[in-house]
Amino acid sequence: MTSRSKFYLNRQGRAAHVFLIPWQLGFLLITAVPLLASLYLAFTNYDILNPPEWTGLENFQRMIHDDQFWASVRVTLIYVLVSVPLQLAFALLLALILDRGLSGLAFYRSAFYLPSLLGSSVAIAILWREIFGDDGLINKGLALIGIHGESWLQNPRTALATLIVLNVWTFGSPMVIFLAGLRQIPDELYEAARVDGAGVWRQFTHVTVPLLTPIIFFNLILQTIGAFQTFTQAHIVSGGTGGPANSTLFYTLYVYQQGFVAFDMGYASALAWVLMVAIAVVTALHFLVSKYWVFYGDS
Amino acid sequence: MDRRGFLKLSLGTGLAATAVAGCSGSGGGPSGGGGDVTLRYAWWGNNIRQQNYTKALKQFSTANPSITIEPEFADYTAFQERMTTQIAARDVPDIFWIASPQVMTYHKSKLYRKLDDIPTLKWDDYSKEDLETFKLDGQLNTLPFGIFTPVIRYNETVAKADGVTIPAEGPGWTWDSLAELLVAYSKNNPGKRKGTPYAPDHDLTFEAWLRQRGEQLWTQDGQVGFTVDGLGSWLDWWEKLRKAGGALSLSEQEGMGPDWAQVGKKVLVNFGNSNHIIDDAKMFPKEKFRLRAAPIAAGAPAGHKYLYFPRMAIYQRIDDGNLEAAGKVLDYNVNNAEMLKTVRLTMGAPTNPKVAEQAAAFASPDEKEMLAVVAKERAAERKPRYEAPPGSSTWRTTMARICEEIALGKTAVPAGAKKLVDEIGAGIKRAA
Numbered sequence A: 001m002t003s004r005s006k007f008y009l010n011r012q013g014r015a016a017h018v019f020l021i022p023w024q025l026g027f028l029l030i031t032a033v034p035l036l037a038s039l040y041l042a043f044t045n046y047d048i049l050n051p052p053e054w055t056g057l058e059n060f061q062r063m064i065h066d067d068q069f070w071a072s073v074r075v076t077l078i079y080v081l082v083s084v085p086l087q088l089a090f091a092l093l094l095a096l097i098l099d100r101g102l103s104g105l106a107f108y109r110s111a112f113y114l115p116s117l118l119g120s121s122v123a124i125a126i127l128w129r130e131i132f133g134d135d136g137l138i139n140k141g142l143a144l145i146g147i148h149g150e151s152w153l154q155n156p157r158t159a160l161a162t163l164i165v166l167n168v169w170t171f172g173s174p175m176v177i178f179l180a181g182l183r184q185i186p187d188e189l190y191e192a193a194r195v196d197g198a199g200v201w202r203q204f205t206h207v208t209v210p211l212l213t214p215i216i217f218f219n220l221i222l223q224t225i226g227a228f229q230t231f232t233q234a235h236i237v238s239g240g241t242g243g244p245a246n247s248t249l250f251y252t253l254y255v256y257q258q259g260f261v262a263f264d265m266g267y268a269s270a271l272a273w274v275l276m277v278a279i280a281v282v283t284a285l286h287f288l289v290s291k292y293w294v295f296y297g298d299s
Numbered sequence B: 001m002d003r004r005g006f007l008k009l010s011l012g013t014g015l016a017a018t019a020v021a022g023c024s025g026s027g028g029g030p031s032g033g034g035g036d037v038t039l040r041y042a043w044w045g046n047n048i049r050q051q052n053y054t055k056a057l058k059q060f061s062t063a064n065p066s067i068t069i070e071p072e073f074a075d076y077t078a079f080q081e082r083m084t085t086q087i088a089a090r091d092v093p094d095i096f097w098i099a100s101p102q103v104m105t106y107h108k109s110k111l112y113r114k115l116d117d118i119p120t121l122k123w124d125d126y127s128k129e130d131l132e133t134f135k136l137d138g139q140l141n142t143l144p145f146g147i148f149t150p151v152i153r154y155n156e157t158v159a160k161a162d163g164v165t166i167p168a169e170g171p172g173w174t175w176d177s178l179a180e181l182l183v184a185y186s187k188n189n190p191g192k193r194k195g196t197p198y199a200p201d202h203d204l205t206f207e208a209w210l211r212q213r214g215e216q217l218w219t220q221d222g223q224v225g226f227t228v229d230g231l232g233s234w235l236d237w238w239e240k241l242r243k244a245g246g247a248l249s250l251s252e253q254e255g256m257g258p259d260w261a262q263v264g265k266k267v268l269v270n271f272g273n274s275n276h277i278i279d280d281a282k283m284f285p286k287e288k289f290r291l292r293a294a295p296i297a298a299g300a301p302a303g304h305k306y307l308y309f310p311r312m313a314i315y316q317r318i319d320d321g322n323l324e325a326a327g328k329v330l331d332y333n334v335n336n337a338e339m340l341k342t343v344r345l346t347m348g349a350p351t352n353p354k355v356a357e358q359a360a361a362f363a364s365p366d367e368k369e370m371l372a373v374v375a376k377e378r379a380a381e382r383k384p385r386y387e388a389p390p391g392s393s394t395w396r397t398t399m400a401r402i403c404e405e406i407a408l409g410k411t412a413v414p415a416g417a418k419k420l421v422d423e424i425g426a427g428i429k430r431a432a
Helices: A003-041 A058-064 A067-098 A105-118 A122-132 A137-144 A159-169 A172-183 A187-195 A200-228 A232-237 A251-261 A265-293 B003-023 B047-063 B076-088 B100-108 B128-134 B156-161 B175-187 B203-211 B228-243 B276-282 B320-334 B337-343 B353-362 B365-379 B395-407 B413-431
Strands: B037-044 B067-074 B095-098 B150-155 B269-273 B289-293 B311-314
Touching: A003 A265, A058 A265, A067 A105, A067 A159, A067 A172, A067 A200, A067 A251, A105 A122, A105 A172, A122 A137, A122 A159, A122 A232, A159 A232, A172 A200, A187 A200, A200 A265, A232 A251, A251 A265, A251 B076, B037 B047, B037 B076, B037 B320, B047 B067, B047 B320, B047 B337, B067 B076, B067 B320, B076 B100, B095 B100, B095 B320, B150 B156, B150 B203, B150 B276, B175 B228, B203 B228, B203 B269, B203 B395, B228 B395, B228 B413, B269 B276, B276 B289, B276 B365, B289 B365, B311 B320, B320 B337, B337 B353, B353 B365, B395 B413
Parallel strands: B037 B067, B037 B095
Antiparallel strands: B095 B311, B150 B269, B150 B289
């Protein structure tokens, strides 16, 4: 490489750096610095109004004896373990149906995707309250067949289930990704399978699923991380309390309660870091296990 | 244009834009020449209150052209969140309302400027006793701008139609007689209404209950002022009422802290603050609502009655040049009946006795009802009450959660009462 072209590249590099400055500043000021600050605050007693006081591991020790913390962990784990597989299964099912070349495919794809755009919005959470409330649509329907239902959102046994249904309903985003994945599977493989006598189910289990595993894995990672961070629906549906009887006390809702209701920012920061580490560990585990069930075309 | 030229232009434009942006904006300091002052005024409420106060503040600025007021409004919860971040950023409004859980927290953080040396804020109409009750730790640094009292609000239209008579205040008006009435009514009324919403977490009536038993909500030294037994007796009263069918179930009222617009058509009475009648009655315009002071337990000690004050304050770091203008705004809020004609009495009876008298002349029937009940309580003997200490800001949320657990059968009353007292105590200890 001539010294002239090196100089030219250096100039290009400098220009690139200049153009990157806004992003770098944004990353530093809006992400990196607050992230590091929250790490420091996690080891302090900080009520925002007064300077933080270093308390070492006290916030983390407090979690061990905090019933609310454990309630929020329990609710979040149930939600992740139930809603993510259900949502992915539903999304895959719909993607398979749409992949069969229905007429009006574009319409159905958009219609099914719509809840994904709206699902985590305040408006939909309010709508959910109206549907599952004491005088809601579901109970009015049940009343027609002589069943007197109670509020689904005020019964600790059903409140979380309604939020799981809400999450499953927002299947559009993984569905679109599944649909794209299905389009990548060569028809020849299905033809070969049919020639070998494979029925629809065998084609699905021996051709579709194996070749779709990278897409399933991708969706699984995204939806798991998203489910751990669920907040809006629980906040609106329970009025920010996580009730009834902590049955919708999601972890992020508890972090919010500690940070912005109790103004215990030190503890809230510690909780946030525990969540971040938990998500990182779960994601790492997914990647570790993936080598046993995810098949890439080149492997 | 070559690349270097483009970069120079981009950087130059960016710097220029930054410089221009830095010059603009509206600080809280004295603005412009001619002695003009701009003040930030922060408050909370619903849309109607936002409109009314915005209008009233504009009227003030019209009458005082040298004072411009920048309104900062939010819903109650969002207001507290915003205040906290503003405090952290040292960007506090010049004048702000104080949410009840934060009164002593802000006081401890030295957020309030003292108010007794501002020439434009007059105190002449208040008695010595009034001024003493306004003080925090002996300092006159917040301004009570309304009075609430704990009340039972009942639907007179429905009561008359259903042939129910709410006992008059006096010896027959006790917690037991109220419970009997609510249970009997729930069992037999044509509209299948219940007696009351399930509201053991209503703070003002809970405080009335405690004071009638010689306890209090908070002590002077900032501790929990009630015992596990005191709280347990209150929760027990509600539990018996609920089990006997005298109160709505959590399902019927969609959780703790129900929406009055939803439950108002399902009940005969409600436990509330005296001022709530003004907004709540409007939701059922065809019906008339009346107020009774909270029932009184047999053997209640003298001085158990009390008044609750919503408060506002001037920020400690207000610019000295803006102080007199801020005093004028506060004076307009509490010592001038004109403002009340616009904002009405949703924030309670006026603290200024003369303004309270003037307000009676233009008050609506609901407002008159509220003024009458507050005037009676104000005239009664009252022992001091103390504000919620730092670290207790979530006590009502915790109480609602525990009441909910009790109603759902997940916690027994004694265990729930102990848990609540312990949790509140732990919060106060952490903040100490």
